[in-house]
Amino acid sequence: MSRWEQIKQDFPIFNSSKNSDLTYLDSAATSQKPKCVIDAVREFYENYNSNVHRGIYGISETATDMYEKSRENVSSFIGSSHANQLVFLRNTTEALNLLSYTMGRNLVSGDEILISIMEHHSNIVPWQFLEEKGIKVNYTDITADGKLDMEDFRRKLSPRTRIVSLTHVSNLLGTINPLVDIGRMVHDNDSIFIVDGAQSTPHMKVNVQDLDCDFFAFSGHKMLGPSGIGVLYGKEDMLESMHPFLGGGEMIRTVTTSGSTWNDVPLKFEAGTPNIEGAIGLSAAVDYLRGIGMENVRNHEKDLIEYTLKMEEEYAIPDMVSYGPKNTDIRGGVYSFNIGEIPPMDMDEKFRENGVMIGSSVHPHDISTSLDAGNVAVRSGHHCAMPLNHRLGVVATSRASYYVYNTREDIEKLFDQLEKIRKVYDLGR
Amino acid sequence: MSRWEQIKQDFPIFNSSKNSDLTYLDSAATSQKPKCVIDAVREFYENYNSNVHRGIYGISETATDMYEKSRENVSSFIGSSHANQLVFLRNTTEALNLLSYTMGRNLVSGDEILISIMEHHSNIVPWQFLEEKGIKVNYTDITADGKLDMEDFRRKLSPRTRIVSLTHVSNLLGTINPLVDIGRMVHDNDSIFIVDGAQSTPHMKVNVQDLDCDFFAFSGHKMLGPSGIGVLYGKEDMLESMHPFLGGGEMIRTVTTSGSTWNDVPLKFEAGTPNIEGAIGLSAAVDYLRGIGMENVRNHEKDLIEYTLKMEEEYAIPDMVSYGPKNTDIRGGVYSFNIGEIPPMDMDEKFRENGVMIGSSVHPHDISTSLDAGNVAVRSGHHCAMPLNHRLGVVATSRASYYVYNTREDIEKLFDQLEKIRKVYDLGR
Amino acid sequence: MILEDEERMEFIMDHYRHPHNFGTMENPTEEITEYNPVCGDAVKVSILIKDNMVQDIRFVGRGCSISQAAASILTDEVKGKSMEELRNMTEKEHLDRIGIRLGPSREKCAILSFNALRKMLDNYGGE
Amino acid sequence: MILEDEERMEFIMDHYRHPHNFGTMENPTEEITEYNPVCGDAVKVSILIKDNMVQDIRFVGRGCSISQAAASILTDEVKGKSMEELRNMTEKEHLDRIGIRLGPSREKCAILSFNALRKMLDNYGGE
Numbered sequence A, B: 001m002s003r004w005e006q007i008k009q010d011f012p013i014f015n016s017s018k019n020s021d022l023t024y025l026d027s028a029a030t031s032q033k034p035k036c037v038i039d040a041v042r043e044f045y046e047n048y049n050s051n052v053h054r055g056i057y058g059i060s061e062t063a064t065d066m067y068e069k070s071r072e073n074v075s076s077f078i079g080s081s082h083a084n085q086l087v088f089l090r091n092t093t094e095a096l097n098l099l100s101y102t103m104g105r106n107l108v109s110g111d112e113i114l115i116s117i118m119e120h121h122s123n124i125v126p127w128q129f130l131e132e133k134g135i136k137v138n139y140t141d142i143t144a145d146g147k148l149d150m151e152d153f154r155r156k157l158s159p160r161t162r163i164v165s166l167t168h169v170s171n172l173l174g175t176i177n178p179l180v181d182i183g184r185m186v187h188d189n190d191s192i193f194i195v196d197g198a199q200s201t202p203h204m205k206v207n208v209q210d211l212d213c214d215f216f217a218f219s220g221h222k223m224l225g226p227s228g229i230g231v232l233y234g235k236e237d238m239l240e241s242m243h244p245f246l247g248g249g250e251m252i253r254t255v256t257t258s259g260s261t262w263n264d265v266p267l268k269f270e271a272g273t274p275n276i277e278g279a280i281g282l283s284a285a286v287d288y289l290r291g292i293g294m295e296n297v298r299n300h301e302k303d304l305i306e307y308t309l310k311m312e313e314e315y316a317i318p319d320m321v322s323y324g325p326k327n328t329d330i331r332g333g334v335y336s337f338n339i340g341e342i343p344p345m346d347m348d349e350k351f352r353e354n355g356v357m358i359g360s361s362v363h364p365h366d367i368s369t370s371l372d373a374g375n376v377a378v379r380s381g382h383h384c385a386m387p388l389n390h391r392l393g394v395v396a397t398s399r400a401s402y403y404v405y406n407t408r409e410d411i412e413k414l415f416d417q418l419e420k421i422r423k424v425y426d427l428g429r
Numbered sequence C, D: 001m002i003l004e005d006e007e008r009m010e011f012i013m014d015h016y017r018h019p020h021n022f023g024t025m026e027n028p029t030e031e032i033t034e035y036n037p038v039c040g041d042a043v044k045v046s047i048l049i050k051d052n053m054v055q056d057i058r059f060v061g062r063g064c065s066i067s068q069a070a071a072s073i074l075t076d077e078v079k080g081k082s083m084e085e086l087r088n089m090t091e092k093e094h095l096d097r098i099g100i101r102l103g104p105s106r107e108k109c110a111i112l113s114f115n116a117l118r119k120m121l122d123n124y125g126g127e
């Protein structure tokens, strides 16, 4: 057994009697959980379950300790200099909304926020919420090969740009963005630099100090951890100067009827009972990933995407198109593709003329469903990136995305099936 | 074995080798988890783990189905007429903040919000956030025996009162508030009626239609479910007319660079990947509670609090005081107490005069720590209700709170230990 | 969606490859375009009603096999029916007619044409 | 907090029942009140410094056994020490002197008096 086949054995779902022979190619949506993570959650429930922070009895002190050690562990995993820069939240989405609500308080009409057209909805909609205050959201375009258009970026980075928020890795194209260079430009422009790390943290070594970003957001469920737990990293002085987001228990120092004062960071941003077992499970996931080594994870996925592009050429399925950079040095393990044209809704002239515009295309929905019949799980749809789909001239794509439990055989299986599906659906019109 | 002793066997923590003979009296902070809940979470990880809503392959459709069935199950548990009135969030705190942020948009300077002095910080601080907009937060007082002062309430319910937000059961006093009557007054006043159900839902039959509240919030972790999952119930028309709270994946219908449109309720309020296993675990907890019967849960806890008040009289520990109504018809299974005077910080004259003001009191911290030495877990502190502590003339209390796994023996153990502690700490000054 | 039933799947693919009642109409009584911007599925349905009966029904569309086959199957079913019969048709009956088990995501594809029909009936006031 | 060490606990309770250096001072060099509004623990510490040495130190306070005993223990330790020795004292040494294992919540009680001392040193500019 190869190393990666052995790793796959650590994931109970692949031995589940409920799913015979699952080929899971949807890790960009959410990852599977290794046994050590599942056990960490169970062991907490069975031995130490109690609320954190306020208890003065044994198990509650142990629970608090486990929760705070998890924070330290995750903090060092992303290269943060101190654990109090790490806020536990539900997910990337909540982290970016926290920023939009709190930083948004300081923005005024005419201020600008610069994002990109390849962002996930989580890094678009929260900023659009601020438009009603007269704040403008600008979108950096992409190049033909799926990279950030740096010229366009420079053009759009203006003196009014107060915030730049970019994804580290695109969840549709797989593009790894050159954030170290970008960060320098952003700070030279005196703008705040926010990174959506949802697709990088699980798949490569991340160091927030090297990135020199002000904020960095990611989700536990995409990196072998539980769902319901996510992280916002923020530079300490930033977090300290910000208004709190949610009010309630634990985030306060004092509450009186004439006003309240706030706890120290990061607790200031953790109102109410947190997802305790979520944090503990995420910490177990981080230990597991560290055991493999993030460089190895990255190299493995790079191998898989290289192999994918090679298979694409070899199979040469008619009308098959794929998206994202071909240079695998800047490409994560994400493979989005279509068979034939899947135009967006407003390109409907042809539809009006002569009816069914399916030609030789296979709708992504049909691809997913047909692959599922062969136990291959890929995602089809807009992948929460409608503006990017629109930019690519499609309404949807199918996407295979990889992680530590995937192997080259999975990719062969994918292309074998796609070839068959193409034949079944070929309408020859 | 009695029925309740049998029930205790369903909770692995009481057989954990890590905690010998734990007497857990802190369920108002968080509850223990029965085996069926722990198993539900694990089984999801091992067989169906995948993201919800957007997948078109087998396990993702199963996961979506399990998630939505959990919503239906929890919905019917609280008597909601339709599952789409149930939003899954992290906890009660997030639910109340969601309301403060979204409803707060419609309030103007001079508008009033009426809460009470017995609220948890979660139902205070989010409303205080709105004070900077010129909105006034009013606090209904309590009576000497720990009930809502209804005369004061009527006085403070004004034509400018736009929102009334009250706890169903006090987490410190145990008071069960007469919300059906109050709700009628609130609606007659054309105010919106919000109920903090964090301490009622776990312990008694709740029916949101009988309460006729507009919103109802509670947390999974206090009702045998996982942490990181909570619920906001809202009347459908209310939820539909509200602005979204967090923006991102799944809560949208369409996203373009010129604006976005929202998904139907409740998904409109569930941005990003939710706590999937949390919802599934909560649903298992609801099944378990239904199996016991919520009337039985309530009666059991009523018996325990009655027994507690009886023990209090029998033991007659010198200087011991307890808080909350003595009428157990309106009293949940919560017992807050002090030994001697534990005055709040601004009552410090005596401290200045002649030093250590400990007299015959035992600080709540010392009570918790000493009880812990005998494996009895109670909470000591302000219980996230500082204004109420202040109102009671104390800075902190110790609190024993009960649930289905507690028995009369636990209470005997508590008082045995308290009697001993009182002797050790008696300073006789 | 379960594809174990090959025969039924062949039936769907047949409707997809060779849709019935495909095309547009000159003077329809009602005409409506239903679409799902999320996946790009779209159907335009035209209906001709006379004497309280569906004289003719046609559709054009684009999208996945389920959305297009469902439209084809539905238009077959509807032709010649009375307004009353149409009003009594349920979503469940429509899904049963398709006859393969669809997951929640694919059901949305299948009911697109059914929703179009429903809306046309709502718009249609009678003669 | 682990109470298994009964002897040590007796030591704490002794300091709590009969605190050393208890009281106020007429003309202290520095005086400070530290308190934790969350649990009501409070200590007022007064210090008299001469020739760069702690001539006298006293405290009054209220709160739990740990916060008060810790103040008593600390004042014992500090008396007669030089400014430099004081500046080199660490929080860890202070906690070790108390000598029972405290959980994170109770540590806050224990370091209240230590924090008071730290702040007085910061305020004290020298003679």
Ligand SMILES: Cc1ncc(COP(=O)(O)O)c(C=O)c1O
Residues within 6 Å of the ligand: A249, A271, A272, A273, B028, B029, B091, B092, B093, B094, B120, B122, B123, B167, B169, B170, B171, B196, B198, B199, B219, B230, B384
């Ligand atoms: C009455 C009341 N409201 C709100 C809360 C907050 O619950 P959570 O921490 O789960 O948000 C609690 C529990 O601490 C409570 O007792």
Ligand SMILES: Cc1ncc(COP(=O)(O)O)c(C=O)c1O
Residues within 6 Å of the ligand: A028, A029, A091, A092, A093, A094, A120, A122, A123, A167, A169, A170, A171, A196, A198, A199, A219, A230, A384, B249, B271, B272, B273
């Ligand atoms: C780039 C990117 N950002 C943000 C998100 C949102 O993550 P979550 O749903 O965990 O909030 C995702 C995942 O869907 C993503 O791929």
